[in-house]
Amino acid sequence: xxxxxxxxxxxxxxxxxxxxxxxxxxxxxxxxxxxxxxxxxxxxxxxxxxxxxxxxxxxxxxxxxxxxxxxxxxxxxxxxxxxxxxxxxxxxxxxxxxxxxxxxxxxxxxxxxxxxxxxxxxxxxxxxxxxxxxxxxxxxxxxxxxxxxxxxxxxxxxxxxxxxxxxxxxxxxxxxxxxxxxxxxxxxxxxxxxxxxxxxxxxxxxxxxxxxxxxxxxxxxxxxxxxxxxxxxxxxxxxxxxxxxxxxxxxxxxxxxxxxxxxxxxxxxxxxxxxxxxxxxxxxxxxxxxxxxxxxxxxxxxxxxxxxxxxxxxxxxxxxxxxxxxxxxxxxxxxxxxxxxxxxxxxxxxxxxxxxxxxxxxxxxxxxxxxxxxxxxxxxxxxxxxxxxxxxxxxxxxxxxxxxxxxxxxxxxxxxxxxxxx
Numbered sequence: 001x002x003x004x005x006x007x008x009x010x011x012x013x014x015x016x017x018x019x020x021x022x023x024x025x026x027x028x029x030x031x032x033x034x035x036x037x038x039x040x041x042x043x044x045x046x047x048x049x050x051x052x053x054x055x056x057x058x059x060x061x062x063x064x065x066x067x068x069x070x071x072x073x074x075x076x077x078x079x080x081x082x083x084x085x086x087x088x089x090x091x092x093x094x095x096x097x098x099x100x101x102x103x104x105x106x107x108x109x110x111x112x113x114x115x116x117x118x119x120x121x122x123x124x125x126x127x128x129x130x131x132x133x134x135x136x137x138x139x140x141x142x143x144x145x146x147x148x149x150x151x152x153x154x155x156x157x158x159x160x161x162x163x164x165x166x167x168x169x170x171x172x173x174x175x176x177x178x179x180x181x182x183x184x185x186x187x188x189x190x191x192x193x194x195x196x197x198x199x200x201x202x203x204x205x206x207x208x209x210x211x212x213x214x215x216x217x218x219x220x221x222x223x224x225x226x227x228x229x230x231x232x233x234x235x236x237x238x239x240x241x242x243x244x245x246x247x248x249x250x251x252x253x254x255x256x257x258x259x260x261x262x263x264x265x266x267x268x269x270x271x272x273x274x275x276x277x278x279x280x281x282x283x284x285x286x287x288x289x290x291x292x293x294x295x296x297x298x299x300x301x302x303x304x305x306x307x308x309x310x311x312x313x314x315x316x317x318x319x320x321x322x323x324x325x326x327x328x329x330x331x332x333x334x335x336x337x338x339x340x341x342x343x344x345x346x347x348x349x350x351x352x353x354x355x356x357x358x359x360x361x362x363x364x365x366x367x368x369x370x371x372x373x374x375x376x377x378x379x380x381x382x383x384x385x386x387x388x389x390x391x392x393x394x395x396x397x398x399x400x401x402x403x404x405x406x407x408x409x410x411x412x413x414x415x416x417x418x419x420x421x422x
Contacts, residue, residue, distance in 0.1 A: 025240060025243060025244040025247065026217070026244070026303075026307075027066065027210050027213060027214050027217070027241070027244050027245075027307075028243070028244025028245050028246070028247045028248035029244070029247065029248070029300075029303060030210070030213075030300070030303050030304040030307040031062075031204075031205065031207065031210060031244075031245075031248040031304075032162060032248055032251045032252065032255075032300055033107075033111055033204075033300050033301065033303070033304030033305075033308075034110070034111045034114035034115065034297050034300055034301050034304070034361055035107055035110055035111060035114075035204055035361040035362075035364050035365050036204040036205070036252065036300075036365070037162075037255060037277070037296065037297060037300065037361075038114065038271070038277065038358050038361035038362055038365075039197075039200045039201060039204045039361065039362055039365045040201070040204075040252050040255035040256050040259070041255060041259045041263070041271055041277045041280060042197065042200075042259075042270075042271050042358070042362055043197050043200075043201055043256055043259075043260075044255065044256040044257065044258065044259030044260035044261075044263060044264060044280075045259050045260070045263040045264055045268050045269055045270065045271050045276075045277075045280075046193070046197060046264075046269050046270065046271075047189075047194065047197065047260070047264075048260045048261075048264040048265075049175065049178050049179055049182040049256075049257065049260045049261070049264075050182055050187040050189075050260075051182075051197065051198070051201060051256055051260075052179065052182045052183045052253060052256055052257060052260070053182060053183055053184065053185065053186045053187070054198070054201045054202070054205075054256075055183075055249050055250075055252050055253035055256065056183055056184065056253075057186075057408075058201070058202065058205045058206065058249060058252075059245060059246065059249040060401055061206060061401055061402075061404060061405035061408065062205050062206045062245050062248075062249070062405070063241060063242050063245040063246075063401075064397070064398055064401035064402050064405065065206060065211065065376060065379060065401075065402055065405055066210065066211070066214050066241045066244075066245060067237075067238050067241045067242070067398065068379050068380070068382075068383040068394065068398060068402060069210075069211045069212075069214040069215045069218075069379060070214050070215065070218045070237045070238070070240075070241050071234055071237065071238075071383065071389075071392060072215050072379070072382055072383055072388075072389070073214065073215035073216060073217070073218030073219045073222070074218045074219075074222055074229055074233070074234060074237055075229060075234075075388075075389055075390065075392045076219075076388060076389070077219050077222055077223065078215075078219065078318075079212060079215050079216040079219060079314050079315075079318045079324075080096070080211060080212055080215050080315075080318075080378070080379070080382070081093065081096065081097070081212070081314065081315045081318035081319050082318040083382055083388060084096060084378070084382075085318060085319060085321075087382075087385070087387065087388055092378065093319060095374065095378075096315075096374070096375060096378055097315060097316075097319060099208070099371040099374045099375060100208050100209070100212070100312070100315055100371065100375065101312065101315075102367065103208065103209075103364060103367040103368050103371050104208075104209050104308055104309075104311060104312045104343070105312070105343055105346055105347055105350075106347075106350065106360070106363065106364045106367055107207075107209070107308055107347075107364040107368070108305055108308050108309060108312075108343055108344060108346075108347030109346070109347035109348065109349070109350030109351065109360065109364075110347075110350070110357065110360035110361040110363070110364045111301045111304060111305055111308070111347075111361070112132050112135060112136055112301070112305070112344070112347050112348055112350075112351060113128070113132060113350065113351045113355075113357035113360055113361075114274070114297055114301065114357045114358075114360075114361050115131065115132065115135045115297060115298050115301040115302075116128035116129060116130075116131035116132035116135060116351065116357070117273075117274045117357040117358075118274050118278075118290075118293060118294040118297040118298060119131035119135070119294065119298065121274055121275060121278065121290050121293075121294055122290060122291060122294050128351075128357075129351055129352070132348060132351050133348065135298075135301070135302075136344050136345070136347075136348045138302075139302065139305055139306065139344060140340070140341060140344055142302075142306070143306050143309065143310075143326070143337075143340055144330055144337055144340075147326070147327055161292060161295050161296040161299060162251050162255075162296050162300070163251070164281060164284055164285070164292055164296075165251065165254040165255045165257075165258045165280075165281075166250070166251075166254045167284055168254075168258040168261075168262065168280065168281065168283050168284050169254065169257050169258055169261055171283045171284055172261055172262060172283045173261075174257075174261050175261075179257065183253075190415070190419075191419065192416070192419035192420060195412065195415045195416045195419055196366060196416055196419075196420075198412050198416075199365075199366050199369035199370070199409075199412045199413055199416045200362055200365035200366045200369060201365070202369050202372070202408065202409050202412055203365045203366055203367065203368030203369025203370070203371075203372060203409075204364075204365035204368060204369075205248070205249070205252065206368075206372055206376070206405060206409065207368050207372070208368060208371055208372050208375040209307065209308055209311040209312070209368075210307075210311075211375055211376075211379055212311040212314055212315055213307050213310065213311045213314075214241070216310075216311075216314045216324075218237065220325065220326075220327065224327070234392065255280075258280050258281075259277075259280045262279065262280045262282070262283060263276070263277075263279060263280050266279070271358055272356060272358055272359075273356075273358065274293070274297070274357065274358065275290070277293065277358065278290045278292075278293035278294075280293075281293055305344070306326070308343075309339075309340040309343045309344055310326055310340065312339060312340075312343050313336050313337070313339040313340045313343070314336075316339045317333070317335065317336045317339065320335075322335040322336055323335070323336060324336045366416075369409060369412060369413055369416075370413050370416075372409050373406055373409045373410045373413065376402065376405055376406045376409065377406055379402070380394075380399070380402050380403070380406065383398070383402075384399070
């Protein structure tokens with residue numbers, strides 16, 4: 001074939017850029033799930049602009065950890081749990097399972113509750129519990145019947161509604177000098193409430209379930225595309241991860257900025273209901289703010305819950321050596337899908353114990369903040385283990401940023417526990 005024909009077949013410009021984006025972009029989009037939206041909204045409402053600096057700090061840290069997980073998946077073609085089962089003592093494996101399971105299940109339940117609450121906001125005559133049951137049924141049907149890649153390709157456009165947060169600060173009176181100051185100069189308050197919000201922000205941005213998901217999705221990509229794993233491909237994977245985490249952090253930054261400007265200045269400093277959180281979008285949508293907020297929560301929920309339940313199912317399936325994969329049919333991996341069904345039903349059951357959806361969403365983020373350091377330490381060890389990674393072990397910057405992520409989350413969790421019990 002002539003060179004000119006070859007060149008015509010190669011995508012260029014934006015299409016070429018889009019082709020480089022894959023699991024990293026989906027991971028970043030699912031990171032801004034209902035739990036994340038609730039946590040960032042509470043941070044902005046309660047403390048105004050003073051937590052903006054967390055978006056600047058967390059981006060390189062979360063990108064570094066997710067890149068390690070992606071590289072582990074690409075190089076080993078195994079998930080994190082499978083690597084631990086084959087290369088590490090059994091207590092290490094069970095420690096990771098123990099620290100992951102409760103947080104993921106609570107996150108699933110909190111997201112389902114949040115979706116039910118916003119649907120009730122639009123249709124008050126229908127109980128949020130009924131909506132939660134309906135959403136759970138739809139999610140189970142979609143996860144079991146549809147390939148996740150096809151479902152995510154559609155649902156990620158619903159998540160684009162979150163971009164409206166980028167517009168609101170330019171429509172209202174915003175303290176731009178204050179925005180710049182709080183973006184680059186941390187204003188930390190050493191009290192229980194502030195540190196709890198800080199732990200929740202760290203937990204919902206650097207979430208353990210994303211570590212498992214990123215690794216397994218890279219494994220699926222390598223197997224399905226039959227790619228040659230070399231330094232160039234690993235660089236492309238790193239670019240995909242960086243873009244996904246950048247998208248996630250931009251949305252995070254503007255949610256805090258929007259709620260810190262609109263809600264905080266309106267005297268709403270404690271978000272207890274979805275109605276209060278939705279008011280942040282009134283400057284752009286007026287009475288339609290509830291609809292925008294509901295679409296954003298439901299869209300991110302439908303994108304994130306398959307990631308959450310899938311991550312948990314990969315963990316359990318790899319632990320016991322079961323057949324696994326969201327690309328497999330139910331009869332090909334019955335135990336894998338059984339874990340997904342059980343996790344969603346248990347999550348749905350959380351709706352019936354009387355916890356406020358907003359509080360459940362924030363508590364799940366806090367629980368991630370407490371458990372993440374353990375998982376980060378395990379990821380760091382795996383990615384520096386030559387017996388597992390060969391020539392693709394961590395470089396200096398990966399270790400520095402990964403170590404900083406570990407130390408920051410340890411410090412935040414330690415301060416929170418101190419203020420909680422001292």
